Amino acid sequence: MVEEKEETTIEEKSEKLVGLEPERTNSKHANTIELTHKEVLTNDEHDQQYDDDNYVEGGNSEAVSISSSKLRVSPVQISNNNTTNIVSSSTREELLEKFGECSECKRPNTGDDNWCQSCNSEHFRSQFDKWKSDNENVDKIIRNAQLSAKNSNYVLEWIPYNKFKNVVYVAKGGYGTVYSAYWSDGHILGWDKKFNQWKRYGTDHVALKRIHNSQFITIEFLDQIARTHLQLHDGNMIIQYYGITRYPETEDYMIVMEFANQGSVRSYLNGRFNTMDWYGKINILSSIAQGLEYIHNSGYTHYNFHVGNVLRTGAETLITDIGIKKPTIKFTSVLRDKEEIYGVLPYLAPEVLYSKRFTSASDIYSFGVMMNEIISGLPPFNSVAHDNQLAAEICLGKRPEIPMHTPKLLEELIKRCWDTNPSSRPSAKELKDIITQWWDDIKNDKVTEISAQCKASDEVSRNSTFTPTPLLYVSHPEAVYHSRLLEFNNLPKPNKANRRTKLSSSLPYSETRQVDSVALEYQEEDENNETVSFLYYV
Structure with missing residues (x-):
């Protein structure tokens, strides 16, 4: 059954997509060492928009903003074809000790499984013409995540829906429906130099979160996804995102993420x-x-x-x-x-x-x-x-x-x-x-x-x-x-008087329900x- 598409149109917005510094550690994924470079927002208007919206409490100075015209990056980072190779000797030694040397460029790897940000960004770039989502903003989010990936945890992919098997409904929430599925390829682990292709996890149990009425997904919602994915990956208690796909029956977008086998x-x-x-x-x-x-x-x-x-x-x-504090098209x-x-x-x-x-x-x-x-x-x-x-x-x-x-x-x-x-x-x-x-x-x-x-x-x-x-x-x-x-x-103003009272009982537990x-x-x-x-x- 095909759900009715909402006829809401979205006015054009400037192409500002954001990604932040990340890294995640858990039983499935590798550690990383954070490099010393800081990538900052390039557009003051973009900063003001989210400051006004209270999007990130207190702000965040480590954002990356991509516009159609420019990207400004500090030169202190592992190099690729577009940046300068400036890494402190202490950082180089730390990287070499933990991750070893890249077999391709002979510079320090930046993550486990011989992950080299410099080389792998070029491997990703060479495959940009082999996939597309039919949404320019989605493509930019994914490409930015791939080019900036210091290890496999940073990576987002566009994943064709036919790569998922045994898709089963799990639950429905306020703005999304969750499905269980098996991803035949599994997420990227690293580059296989011998076969000149990505090494992958293999068939992986994942969750697909279909975002209701997201056919015309907004730049703001994508911005939220990018920020949380790229900034919070080194938190062990944070769910892992793998990529984005599209539900063919409704053309809603779906977030592909780590599956929690015991539910909420x-x-x-x-x-x-x-x-x-x-x-x-x-x-x-x-x-x-x-x-x-x-x-x-x-x-x-x-x-x-x-x-x-x-x-x-x-x-x-x-x-x-x-x-994520609101639906995609509101x-x-x-x-x-x-x-x-x-x-x-x-x-x-x-x-x-x-x-x-x-x-x-x-x-x-x-x-x-x-x-x-x-x-x-x-x-x-x-x-x-x-x-x-x-x-x-x-x-x-x-x-x-x-x-x-x-x-x-x-x-x-x-x-x-x-x-x-x-x-x-x-x-x-x-x-x-x-x-x-x-x-x-x-x-x-x-x-x-x-x-x-x-x-x-x-x-x-x-x-x-x-x-x-x-x-x-x-x-x-x-x-x-x-x-x-x-x-x-007409809600009453909260009374900020401290209403907590001391427990008068000598018992070590509450006496009343x-x-x-x-x-x-x-x-x-x-x-x-x-x-x-x-x-x-x-």
């Missing part, structure tokens, strides 16, 4: 929660915190941070859809963009709902909601409609229920993360440091406060009339857990400029 963390909880112990829960939280710290250290905000965008594969927990103007938010309501910080501006602190809020979800097993606010009323209550302090017998240290950290005041929330680094230490303490059975609290919590759960939260739950028909356009009106109900007064002026008060119970 939400799916993982649905199937395994009742067998998870504190070690398993904190292990997942530690991985997510490490990935979030890397994202923030790279100058990024996730924008759409929820358990559906955190995946499980083997023993790894990986973050995906970073920086761009009209910078002003319009600032007035819209897409996301999953229960994970959005009150200041995002009110001001429609994302920050790293709003990611921390989302992490707190996910932390509670992983501990409880239940989706946040699953028993109520995700509507204007819930949005207003979140702005005024309403939060998901914290499970009974949650270790106090975890409860306190959750409450810090979802504090109404963004400045009171911990940083991603602090989260990572705290949770990783907890995980290490429990793993090695150390005599620490967190270990004692987790043991006490487990003991109470075994001996009480309460049982662990079952996952045979029924969600409200208007509880929505995929990204969508959220249009809420539900957060204490608090009556909050919200005042506003009516049409006669008289003050009217409302009470919200949260």
